[in-house]
Amino acid sequence: MNKRVAVIGIGSSKFGRRNDVGIRELTWEAVREALIDAGLTQKDIQLNVIGSTAYRGTEIYPAPPASEYSGLVGKSPIRVEAACATGSAAAFTAINAVASGMADIVLAIGFDKMTEVDTSASLAIGGRGGNYLWEFHMYGTTFPTYYALYATRHMAVYGTTEEDMALASVKAHKYASLNEKAHLRNKVTVEEVLKSRPISWPIKLLDSSPISDGSSAAIFASEDAVRKLHAEPVWVKGIGYGSDTSSIASRGEWTGLKAAKDAAAMAYSSSHVSPTDVEYATVHDCFTIAEIMAYEDLGFAEKGKGAKLLRDGQTEKDGKVAVNLFGGLKAKGHPLGATGLAMIYEVVKQLREEAGPVQHSFKNYIGLTHNVGGTGHYAYVTVLGR
Amino acid sequence: MEGIPLFLKYDVSIQGYERFWEGLKAGEVWTTKCKKCGTIYYPPQRDCPNCLSSDMEWIKLKENGKIMTFSIVKQKPQGFDQEDYVVGIVRNEDNVDLMCWLKGIPKVGKDVKLTTDGKRVIGVVV
Numbered sequence A: 001m002n003k004r005v006a007v008i009g010i011g012s013s014k015f016g017r018r019n020d021v022g023i024r025e026l027t028w029e030a031v032r033e034a035l036i037d038a039g040l041t042q043k044d045i046q047l048n049v050i051g052s053t054a055y056r057g058t059e060i061y062p063a064p065p066a067s068e069y070s071g072l073v074g075k076s077p078i079r080v081e082a083a084c085a086t087g088s089a090a091a092f093t094a095i096n097a098v099a100s101g102m103a104d105i106v107l108a109i110g111f112d113k114m115t116e117v118d119t120s121a122s123l124a125i126g127g128r129g130g131n132y133l134w135e136f137h138m139y140g141t142t143f144p145t146y147y148a149l150y151a152t153r154h155m156a157v158y159g160t161t162e163e164d165m166a167l168a169s170v171k172a173h174k175y176a177s178l179n180e181k182a183h184l185r186n187k188v189t190v191e192e193v194l195k196s197r198p199i200s201w202p203i204k205l206l207d208s209s210p211i212s213d214g215s216s217a218a219i220f221a222s223e224d225a226v227r228k229l230h231a232e233p234v235w236v237k238g239i240g241y242g243s244d245t246s247s248i249a250s251r252g253e254w255t256g257l258k259a260a261k262d263a264a265a266m267a268y269s270s271s272h273v274s275p276t277d278v279e280y281a282t283v284h285d286c287f288t289i290a291e292i293m294a295y296e297d298l299g300f301a302e303k304g305k306g307a308k309l310l311r312d313g314q315t316e317k318d319g320k321v322a323v324n325l326f327g328g329l330k331a332k333g334h335p336l337g338a339t340g341l342a343m344i345y346e347v348v349k350q351l352r353e354e355a356g357p358v359q360h361s362f363k364n365y366i367g368l369t370h371n372v373g374g375t376g377h378y379a380y381v382t383v384l385g386r
Numbered sequence B: 001m002e003g004i005p006l007f008l009k010y011d012v013s014i015q016g017y018e019r020f021w022e023g024l025k026a027g028e029v030w031t032t033k034c035k036k037c038g039t040i041y042y043p044p045q046r047d048c049p050n051c052l053s054s055d056m057e058w059i060k061l062k063e064n065g066k067i068m069t070f071s072i073v074k075q076k077p078q079g080f081d082q083e084d085y086v087v088g089i090v091r092n093e094d095n096v097d098l099m100c101w102l103k104g105i106p107k108v109g110k111d112v113k114l115t116t117d118g119k120r121v122i123g124v125v126v
């Protein structure tokens, strides 16, 4: 990056089935919190980047209404989309606008209202998250099916079990119970996960993130702006990105996500950080197998040993690398467009030591977000530090 | 309150891919190979991004393969309100990986014979 970029404000709505708000009010919850957090007003924002997948809501062009409601008219010329990594795509665009010197203070907002349609429509939309004609049209793949194909292969090659995957769900729910903004705040047991309804075997209901509504926002600033505002910055130390084939069959390997591995390699080299330096991470656990693969793709565990890291408790609070202490996508919720920015929100809260009951203890203050779009079609890894 | 439903009807172009869809009706799986650089595409492509040629030939894929992975779809999406089905990925003797529905008891590594049900590729567990 040409210029250093800092995060100086963050906000996030409560995630969940939010029948109490429309997309505009939902967005405002995150924008308001981010503006107050940064001590700024809309006048200070030079560019607003909006991320939303939008297909499951009535507002399929949601950026203008959300922007208008939040007092950002004139600042919002772009909406970006990268499926479940949409929030990171918005952050990526905003960070680059600052890094290039084009703007000094840029807001990124991510949101989705997914519960306006029913589950069968939602599955049919998610099932198109690949290649419509050559997958969904002929085979009725659902979004869980794609990740299930990875889970089955990981189980066959590395001996990962359904019990191992259940542990990721138990961990997520345990931490979400401490997060008042989380969608699912109930605790679950391994037995409950194993006995839950199969959705696309081996993925069961309690291996899956819920269908959620939510919004998140972050304000990015240049070093000059940080100095002028006397802000307490968290710095973007590096970003990596990756992408992969639309057809899942064409990837040749189904035990890890190449897009995520590529993104991680780029993020580590651009930030001069290695996997063992990372003390806190948010990983894209849309399904429990995804958390196990993320450990491996990010280099926290050797290939095939992701489940062991989980079993050994190394990704718990105060473990070797704490992961998803806000409850993860699995239990905090996964409103697609919001997720990437909710990850930045979480890591910044942790690095500032504002995470309350789930505050991790840091030595070097290095955190990372890992956000996957589609079934590994897109990936972004962002390294943050104080 | 209830929003206004949005009905989307699609007209999907399959021009240039007739051989594939005709093949399905005959129990065969066809795909394209670039005549210039030899790259095999599955799903088939009319154009070769590898060498920029559009001079492609249709080849019939071999019917023996192995299950690489699979999933049993229990909760179905709109358009597939029917019995459970098994989505699999099979690697055939041409070293092509294809999505299919598996019939029989699936297991990773098991051999399958590729055929079709007229609408899609089917892998029958041997």
Ligand SMILES: [Zn+2]
Residues within 6 Å of the ligand: B034, B035, B036, B037, B038, B039, B048, B049, B050, B051, B052, B053
């Ligand atoms: Zn060619």
